[in-house]
Amino acid sequence: MKNIVYVVLAMIVLSSCEKQAKIGYVNNGTLINDFQEKIDLEAKFQIQEEAFKKRADSIGKAFQLEVQETQKKAQRASQKKQHELMSGLQQKQQQLQQQMQFEQQLLSQSFQTEIDSVIVKVKDFVKDYGKKNGYTYILGTTDAASTVMYSTDDNDLTQTILEALNGTDKEAAKETDKKE
Numbered sequence: 001m002k003n004i005v006y007v008v009l010a011m012i013v014l015s016s017c018e019k020q021a022k023i024g025y026v027n028n029g030t031l032i033n034d035f036q037e038k039i040d041l042e043a044k045f046q047i048q049e050e051a052f053k054k055r056a057d058s059i060g061k062a063f064q065l066e067v068q069e070t071q072k073k074a075q076r077a078s079q080k081k082q083h084e085l086m087s088g089l090q091q092k093q094q095q096l097q098q099q100m101q102f103e104q105q106l107l108s109q110s111f112q113t114e115i116d117s118v119i120v121k122v123k124d125f126v127k128d129y130g131k132k133n134g135y136t137y138i139l140g141t142t143d144a145a146s147t148v149m150y151s152t153d154d155n156d157l158t159q160t161i162l163e164a165l166n167g168t169d170k171e172a173a174k175e176t177d178k179k180e
Contacts, residue, residue, distance in 0.1 A: 022136050023139065024139070025139040025147075025148045025155055025156060025158075027156075031158055037118055041115065070088075070089055125161070125165050
């Protein structure tokens with residue numbers, strides 16, 4: 001009988017000594033969208049997108065001038081020559097459209113690749129933050145897909161991690177500046 005009491009007592013002591021899970025959560029959308037590196041990346045690609053559009057407009061205007069000149073030539077030419085001139089314009093138009101579409105795809109792919117690397121960086125940072133600060137779990141949530149139905153504000157790590165993430169980013173930039 002004494003052994004059963006000791007076993008029960010030991011189980012109570014062990015269960016009370018178990019480490020309680022430390023859980024926090026972040027709003028993924030806020031964390032990613034307010035991350036300064038992502039904001040800078042979007043600004044960089046916005047500039048590249050505007051430069052692409054200006055270049056495409058310039059090429060389009062030059063092509064329109066060429067079309068007008070070719071139409072003037074075609075009015076004075078034989079029907080066979082008119083057909084050759086118009087056929088040449090159509091081919092050039094197709095080539096220009098394909099070139100612009102290809103460049104647009106490259107720009108989009110480059111942006112997506114860099115955004116993906118930013119997301120991986122944020123995930124890795126959150127993982128390291130959780131390890132360093134003794135969290136058992138850090139959950140992610142968004143307004144569209146809320147995995148955290150309720151929590152106290154004390155468990156919301158979004159701003160804390162965002163500030164640390166942006167601070168780390170600034171410190172890394174300072175280190176890079178010092179090396180240069």
